[in-house]
Amino acid sequence: xxxxxxxxxxICLLAGRVTLPYPAKPHPPDEGFRGYPEVDVDKCxxxxxxxxxxxxxxxxxxxxxxxxxxxxxxxERCIFCGRCAEVCPEDAITMTRxxxxxxxxARQDLTHQCEIFMATCRRCGxxxxxxxxxxxxxxxxxxxxxxxxxxxxxxxxNVCLESxxxxxxxxxxxxxx
Amino acid sequence: xxxxxxxxxxFKSLWLYHTNTGAxxxxxxxxxxxxxxxxxxxxxxxxxVGSPRHADVLICCGPVTRQxxxxxxxxxxxxxxxxxxVAVGSCACGGGIWYDSYNIVGGxxxxxxxxxxxxxxxxxxxxxxxxxxxxxxLLDKQVAPEALRQLPDSSESxxxxx
Amino acid sequence: MTAQELGASLQQTFGxxxxxxxxxQPGRLYVTIDPDSVVEVAAHLQDDLGCRFVVNAGTDRRRQxxxxxxxxxxxxxxxxxxxxLHAEVDEDDPRIPSxxxxxxxxxxxxxxxxxxxxxxxxGHPDPRRLVLADDWPEDLYPxxxxxxxxxxxxxxxxxxxxxPPPEGSSVVPIGPYFPAxxxxxxxxxxxxxxxxxxxxxxxxxNHRGIEKVGCSVLTYNQIPxxxxxxxxxxxxxxxxxxxxxxxxxAGIEIPLRAKYLRTIMLELERIQSHLLWLGIAGHIIxxxxxxxxxxxxxxxxxxxxxxxTGNRKTYATNVIGGVRRDIEPDAYDDVRSVIKEIEREWQxxxxxxxxxTTLMARLRGTGMLPKDMAIEHCAVGPTGRGSGVEIDVxxxxxxxxxxxxxxxxxxxxxxDNLARTLVRLDETLVSIGIIRQALDDIPEGPVLxxxxxxxxxxxxxxxxxEAPRGEVFHWVxxxxxxxxERWRVRAPTYANLQVVPPMLAGSALxxxxxxxxxFDPCFSCTxxxxxxxxxxxxxxxxxxxxxxxxxx
Numbered sequence: 020x021x022x023x024x025x026x027x028x029x030i031c032l033l034a035g036r037v038t039l040p041y042p043a044k045p046h047p048p049d050e051g052f053r054g055y056p057e058v059d060v061d062k063c064x065x066x067x068x069x070x071x072x073x074x075x076x077x078x079x080x081x082x083x084x085x086x087x088x089x090x091x092x093x094x095e096r097c098i099f100c101g102r103c104a105e106v107c108p109e110d111a112i113t114m115t116r117x118x119x120x121x122x123x124x125a126r127q128d129l130t131h132q133c134e135i136f137m138a139t140c141r142r143c144g145x146x147x148x149x150x151x152x153x154x155x156x157x158x159x160x161x162x163x164x165x166x167x168x169x170x171x172x173x174x175x176x177n178v179c180l181e182s183x184x185x186x187x188x189x190x191x192x193x194x195x196x
Numbered sequence: 197x198x199x200x201x202x203x204x205x206x207f208k209s210l211w212l213y214h215t216n217t218g219a220x221x222x223x224x225x226x227x228x229x230x231x232x233x234x235x236x237x238x239x240x241x242x243x244x245v246g247s248p249r250h251a252d253v254l255i256c257c258g259p260v261t262r263q264x265x266x267x268x269x270x271x272x273x274x275x276x277x278x279x280x281x282v283a284v285g286s287c288a289c290g291g292g293i294w295y296d297s298y299n300i301v302g303g304x305x306x307x308x309x310x311x312x313x314x315x316x317x318x319x320x321x322x323x324x325x326x327x328x329x330x331x332x333x334l335l336d337k338q339v340a341p342e343a344l345r346q347l348p349d350s351s352e353s354x355x356x357x358x
Numbered sequence: 359m360t361a362q363e364l365g366a367s368l369q370q371t372f373g374x375x376x377x378x379x380x381x382x383q384p385g386r387l388y389v390t391i392d393p394d395s396v397v398e399v400a401a402h403l404q405d406d407l408g409c410r411f412v413v414n415a416g417t418d419r420r421r422q423x424x425x426x427x428x429x430x431x432x433x434x435x436x437x438x439x440x441x442x443l444h445a446e447v448d449e450d451d452p453r454i455p456s457x458x459x460x461x462x463x464x465x466x467x468x469x470x471x472x473x474x475x476x477x478x479x480x481g482h483p484d485p486r487r488l489v490l491a492d493d494w495p496e497d498l499y500p501x502x503x504x505x506x507x508x509x510x511x512x513x514x515x516x517x518x519x520x521x522p523p524p525e526g527s528s529v530v531p532i533g534p535y536f537p538a539x540x541x542x543x544x545x546x547x548x549x550x551x552x553x554x555x556x557x558x559x560x561x562x563x564n565h566r567g568i569e570k571v572g573c574s575v576l577t578y579n580q581i582p583x584x585x586x587x588x589x590x591x592x593x594x595x596x597x598x599x600x601x602x603x604x605x606x607x608a609g610i611e612i613p614l615r616a617k618y619l620r621t622i623m624l625e626l627e628r629i630q631s632h633l634l635w636l637g638i639a640g641h642i643i644x645x646x647x648x649x650x651x652x653x654x655x656x657x658x659x660x661x662x663x664x665x666x667t668g669n670r671k672t673y674a675t676n677v678i679g680g681v682r683r684d685i686e687p688d689a690y691d692d693v694r695s696v697i698k699e700i701e702r703e704w705q706x707x708x709x710x711x712x713x714x715t716t717l718m719a720r721l722r723g724t725g726m727l728p729k730d731m732a733i734e735h736c737a738v739g740p741t742g743r744g745s746g747v748e749i750d751v752x753x754x755x756x757x758x759x760x761x762x763x764x765x766x767x768x769x770x771x772x773x774d775n776l777a778r779t780l781v782r783l784d785e786t787l788v789s790i791g792i793i794r795q796a797l798d799d800i801p802e803g804p805v806l807x808x809x810x811x812x813x814x815x816x817x818x819x820x821x822x823x824e825a826p827r828g829e830v831f832h833w834v835x836x837x838x839x840x841x842x843e844r845w846r847v848r849a850p851t852y853a854n855l856q857v858v859p860p861m862l863a864g865s866a867l868x869x870x871x872x873x874x875x876x877f878d879p880c881f882s883c884t885x886x887x888x889x890x891x892x893x894x895x896x897x898x899x900x901x902x903x904x905x906x907x908x909x910x
Contacts, residue, residue: 023713030651030706037654038236041322042329048320049661051683053668055339074576074583075286075293095290095303098317100583100674105682114668118320119338121327125289125313128339218564222590222671225634229660232637232653262491263563265513293584296508296575297567298500299491318590318671320664 048116053101055117056094058131062111065090065135069103069112078103085139094129209241210328213251213275217268217304219258222318223285227255229321237325240332248274253331256304259287259294265307272308280311280331284324289313359437361387364407372399383606385438385755386820393428393445393454400430400443400457400464409434409441410749411463411736412831413848416471418502420449422816426477428454429846430464431820431833435754440820442833447477456482463736466856474501484521489562500570507567507574521558523548530867545858545874552866557859569845577840578604578813582676585832588847590671591634594627595825596832596847597676602757603821603834604678604842608813616680616807617759618800622693623666623673623681624758624823625789625796629700630659631826632782632789639779642875643720655703662696665689680806690797697790704790708783721776725873727861728773735857739828739850740785741877744778746771751824758823763795775876815843825850827877851877 039046048054065088070078077093104112122128216224230237231244245251248271260268272281283304286292290303304310314327329335359367365379365387375398378390391399403409412431419427425446432441447454456479458464468479469488476499479485490500493514499505523529523546532545544563548556568588572581585600586593598620605612633656640648660670666685667673675681685693711717727737732745742749750767752760768784770777817836822829828850837843854877865873 020713020715023710026706026710027647027714030703030710031647034233034651034654037233038239039234041235042325042335046322049665051668052664053674072580074580075295076575093290095313095315096286096292096295097315098286098293098583098587098672099669100672101668102580102583117338118316118323119326120315120319120323121330122313122315122337122339123311123330125283125315128337129289129313129315216564218566220564220587220590220593222587222593225591225671229653229657232657233650234654234657258564259566261564261566262494262513263565266515293587294566294568294571297571298505298507298509299565299567301510301513317587317669320670 048118050116052116052118053099053114055115055120056092056097056099056101056103057113057115057117058092058133059111059113060133060135062109063090063133063135064109064111065137066108068106068108072102072106074098074100074102082137083134086137088135088137090133090135092131093126094131095125097129209243210253210332211243211245211251212253212255213245213248213271214255215257215268215271217256217258217264217288218261218300219285219287223257223288223316226318226321226324227257227284230324235321235325237328240328242328249276251275251279253280253282254308255282255284256288256308256310257284259291260301260304260307262299262301265301268304268307281308282312282314282327282331283310284314284316284319284327286315286317289315292317359434359439361385361439361441364434364437364439364441365389368399368402371402375399382817383819385440387439387441388444388818389441390444390446393447396428396430396443396445397455397457397460400432401460403432403441403443404461407434408436410733411461412440412829413846413852414464414467414471415833415844415846416475416477416501417835417844418475419446419843421503424449426452426475428471428477429833430457430461430467431831433755433822435749438755440755440822442818442820452477453480454478455480458482458484462734463853463856466852473499475499476502489565500567507570520546520560524555526550527555532870545870547862547867547870549867552868554862554865554867554870557862559855559859569847572845573837573842575841578842579677581842581845582678583672583674585847586672586674586676589825589849591631592627592825592827592830593671594623594673594676595823595830596849597674598624598758599821599823599830599832600834600845600847601676601678602823603819603832604813604836606821607817607819607834607836608678608809610679610807610809612680612807613804614759614801615684615803616805618796619681619685619805620676621759621763622685622793622796622800623663623675625793626659626663626666626693627673628789628826629697629786630656630663632786633659633700635782635826636779639872639875642871643717645716652707655700655707658696659700662693665692677806679809680804682806684805693793693797697793701787701790704783704786708787711779711783718776720869720872721774721779722772723774723776724869725775725778725861725865725876726773727857729771731860732773732857735860736853737828737857738853739825740778740781741828741850741854741857743767743769743781744876745773749829751822751829755822757821759796762799763792765792775872778876813840827851828854 067080070080075096075098077096079091081089083089101114104114214227254272254275283289288304291300294300312327312331314324316323330337361381365381368389369376369379375392375395376389380388404411409432412433414430417427419425425448428445428447430443445454454477456468458468466488468482471477472479473487473489495511527548527550530547530549532547544560546558547554568584572584576584582597582601585596588596633652637649637652664670666689667675667683675683727745729746732742732747746769748767748769752765753767766788768781768788770780813836815836815838819834821832830850831848833846834842835844858874862870862873
């Protein structure tokens with residue numbers, strides 16, 4: 020009995036004092052920690068890949084008009100899995116090491132909203148992101164009814180991918196008949 | 197004024213009563229972790245108590261499930277005034293990954309008035325300590341609506357179907 | 359005996375009652391039977407073939423087949439076979455004979471499918487509501503496909519149906535709030551003086567509808583993250599188990615390195631969980647030094663997991679096809695030094711426990727769970743192994759990289775709280791050995807397999823993982839729209855908690871917390887209790903202090 024109590028006392032004594040000085044001194048997590056997901060709005064192309072993979076379904080995408088896409092992230096529900104950062108084609112999302120997210124107004128403080136300027140598809144009128152940076156500069160996204168450049172346009176200019184595919188399918192079906 | 201009074205009264209010793217409102221246990225364990233040697237919240241006078249009648253702060257972890265709503269309301273009434281409610285974890289803050297499930301009512305703020313939110317899944321013990329320090333007014337909060345995060349009208353709730 | 363042979367022998371015994379036998383993967387047998395013969399076949403599996411009942415599931419297949427599918431799962435551990443007994447029930451007459459009278463462990467599962475899909479288990483001895491809230495509408499079954507996952511009927515006041523206490527006994531309700539039980543649970547302990555004469559349980563306070571969310575809104579690759587949040591202590595177990603099930607159904611072979619990485623994370627999680635449990639157990643029996651010191655030992659491990667995966671608990675490493683984050687070879691030494699330190703301290707702790715009369719007085723001879731009771735109620739994990747039941751999924755049904763590593767079953771036959779403690783103490787050391795061996799053997803290579811997007815619908819798979827608390831079981835039936843049609847999860851506590859009421863009978867009231875706690879990290883049943891005086895019907899709340907006064 021006494022021997023085992025001594026052994027236990029030894030365990031406690033050998034450990035010494037271990038308490039960290041946090042919060043007086045910072046105790047940041049190591050590299051690779053998944054903290055607050057920061058979005059570089061300039062890099063975001065509004066493709067919505069993050070919204071498609073997010074398990075907590077907190078990224079909402081709405082098209083306000085034909086050139087503006089609003090992306091809202093309700094980070095009060097975020098589970099910090101980092102899937103959005105993983106799938107982002109432009110690396111616009113980084114999982115930072117910021118973990119001190121306490122707030123008295125979570126809904127305001129942890130909601131991230133951005134509006135992305137998109138091009139407009141001439142066929143279906145939906146927002147889409149032009150394929151290359153050059154296209155992005157060249158196509159400031161006028162509404163389709165404002166554009167009238169005649170018949171010398173290349174076939175798929177100002178047309179979103181879905182419309183292109185739809186058109187191709189129709190063409191093939193037509194030939195088959 | 198009440199806030200001032202709270203700060204004065206709470207500054208020396210915060211007694212917590214911890215509730216699991218339907219959590220997965222992750223946050224609960226981190227709350228206990230805050231009391232163990234490495235973080236030792238007791239050095240700030242923070243203590244977990246066994247009865248809501250002794251508590252100043254109600255710590256809620258987890259999304260509020262249908263079954264716990266009546267029990268949670270009774271718990272809140274049992275805590276004497278002035279009292280704080282702290283929601284720990286993304287489930288308690290906003291319903292988390294299952295916010296739209298049939299058996300989840302939502303975050304804790306759908307049932308009780310929440311004073312502080314500590315986000316994280318689960319929050320690190322440091323984040324919980326930080327949250328308590330923010331509640332005590334020792335530290336400033338690190339998150340704020342940036343220009344880009346600004347909502348059109350803060351009084352309006354976020355224009356999103358939930 | 360292989361799965362095919364078992365299927366053939368069943369066909370021989372039951373003839374036309376067996377409608378279909380199928381064994382698409384080794385060690386898995388899917389048998390479709392006539393619903394009227396389900397009791398007969400289940401009894402044969404349990405009594406004649408020595409199978410262990412695992413769980414049952416109800417699936418709404420009215421869209422595909424116009425029928426409800428009720429499935430009873432059994433395991434034949436010595437041959438490494440899982441058996442699914444499917445029975446299709448007509449949608450106009452959703453009834454099936456209950457197997458609970460012959461297989462007591464099926465009790466909860468049958469009540470659950472009654473709640474969730476509305477198939478009535480006929481002849482069930484205790485057909486009360488189990489999973490859903492008491493005010494949930496009678497005729498609304500959330501797992502039916504035509505019920506929205508987000509349906510929220512108005513909340514109403516309602517009292518649960520309660521089991522009446524035996525004549526002459528008083529009721530001591532415990533719960534529903536324990537700070538860290540798997541599920542906030544509500545026990546009603548029936549006492550005569552200090553002695554417990556019976557118990558009743560009402561749980562599922564944190565039923566979050568995970569299976570419904572997984573099968574109606576999420577996609578295959580989102581589910582691992584919700585699976586991880588089934589349990590915040592052993593989350594990696596659930597995500598691994600789910601990913602394995604989908605990989606098995608889709609025929610995806612994951613890289614060997616990914617298997618090793620999963621093994622390492624699972625074992626780190628086991629050590630973490632056992633350390634946590636020991637601390638909590640110390641707290642329950644009023645020896646807080648154990649809590650403080652053991653959790654101190656545990657903390658470097660949490661930091662290690664944070665370095666390896668990016669989070670202390672919810673590692674989020676598993677996706678279908680492998681793992682997301684590799685462990686760099688530089689980090690191996692980091693892992694080795696952390697587990698070496700834990701091993702040293704654990705050994706010191708181990709040496710000091712057997713001589714400690716305080717601990718022995720609380721643990722030895724309390725919470726007796728005889729071996730036959732453990733087998734009858736199908737207890738799993740350390741709960742079963744503490745009663746001499748030799749089951750361990752890592753050995754019986756190897757998964758991940760366990761078939762290449764030395765895994766020892768840690769079995770004690772004391773049947774009391776001490777035996778369950780010793781099982782966990784031993785297992786921690788075994789886990790440390792497994793991690794060392796895995797780090798030595800781990801091959802180089804990719805960690806994520808290419809996965810083609812389409813997983814064909816209508817395939818099924820069973821996957822199990824040995825969690826720190828016992829066997830975790832996932833059954834998946836793949837479906838359309840890139841999500842499973844049905845995903846059934848059984849956590850080990852689901853099996854183990856069913857043993858609590860019969861086990862508590864005969865013990866002293868003061869031992870109830872540690873008896874419940876010895877199954878699972880539930881601490882502080884002592885935190886808050888309500889004592890109901892049945893004569894006056896008055897409710898009063900008593901605190902931990904009152905309770906400890908009662909103990910003296």
